[in-house]
Amino acid sequence: MGVLGKDQLKELIDKYKCIYPYDYNLLDGDSYVLTVKEETTLHYLEHKNLISYEIVFTPPNYVAHLTAKSKYGRMGLSFLNAAKVHSGFVGRLAIELVNLSNDRTSITIKRGDPFMHIEFVTREGKPSPYMGGYQFQYLIDEELEMYIPILKGLFSNYDELAKIWFRNKRLLP
Numbered sequence: 001m002g003v004l005g006k007d008q009l010k011e012l013i014d015k016y017k018c019i020y021p022y023d024y025n026l027l028d029g030d031s032y033v034l035t036v037k038e039e040t041t042l043h044y045l046e047h048k049n050l051i052s053y054e055i056v057f058t059p060p061n062y063v064a065h066l067t068a069k070s071k072y073g074r075m076g077l078s079f080l081n082a083a084k085v086h087s088g089f090v091g092r093l094a095i096e097l098v099n100l101s102n103d104r105t106s107i108t109i110k111r112g113d114p115f116m117h118i119e120f121v122t123r124e125g126k127p128s129p130y131m132g133g134y135q136f137q138y139l140i141d142e143e144l145e146m147y148i149p150i151l152k153g154l155f156s157n158y159d160e161l162a163k164i165w166f167r168n169k170r171l172l173p
Contacts, residue, residue, distance in 0.1 A: 003030045004062075004120045012059065012120060016150055019118070020055045020143075031117040033069070037092065037138075041108040042077070042099035050109060051138055052093040056118065057147060058085050060127035060154055066093070067117045072109070076101025085118070088129025088155075090147050092138035127154075129161060133168045 004012065006027050012018050019032050026033045037053040058064050064085035068077070080096040095116060099107050109115060136144050152158045 002122055004122070005030050009120060012062075016057055016059050016154075017055070017146065018057050018059065018120065020057075020146075022054065026114065028117065031067075031119045033114040034066075034093065034116045034118055036109050036111055036113045036115050039108065039111045041106050042097060043106045044099050044101060044104040047080070047096065047098045049094040049096055050115070052095070052116070053112065055091065055139065055143060055147075056085055056093055057090045057150070058087050058120070058130075060087055060129060061123055062120045063087050063123050065119050065121060066095070067119070069115060069117065072107075072115065075107050076103075077107060086130035086132075087123060087127065088131075089135065090139070090144075090151070091134060091136050094134075094137065129155060131161075131164055131168070135165045135168060 006029055009030070009032060010024070010027060013022050013032075019034075022032065026035070034056075035053045037051040040048055040050055042048055056064065066083040066085065068079050076099060078098045078100045080098060085093065093116075101107060151161075155161055
């Protein structure tokens with residue numbers, strides 16, 4: 001098991017749209033820096049979800065781990081959710097935050113701000129795709145349709161998986 005370097009990560013992105021859309025300038029050594037979809041202000045002790053601008057897809061032989069840019073931790077933002085993206089997940093990420101700033105001031109994160117590192121790590125064993133209710137979260141139909149051929153090519157049991165995924169989303173095919 002190992003973290004993908006910049007060259008391997010770029011190949012993975014090009015082949016599977018693991019980050020879409022992506023900007024080559026946001027490839028950061030052994031990670032990609034996700035940006036923010038919408039400007040968000042958190043007041044002291046306020047909790048909000050921040051949505052990534054980019055769509056993330058984690059292919060079957062990988063999992064992804066998230067780490068916040070230290071800039072935001074120094075401001076007093078605390079990240080509440082687990083920092084893992086399951087194998088087979090497709091969607092925008094919802095990052096749960098709370099403002100715990102020492103000076104009790106509001107913190108604003110602007111649209112497009114670099115916010116979170118995502119690292120792809122190889123995994124071993126039989127593929128076990130994400131089956132939860134957050135599959136395809138925050139995607140519009142055109143974005144979802146872009147991933148269907150990729151998923152069909154990777155999962156031999158795609159039709160069976162699709163029934164579960166779409167039932168979870170109440171989007172019966």
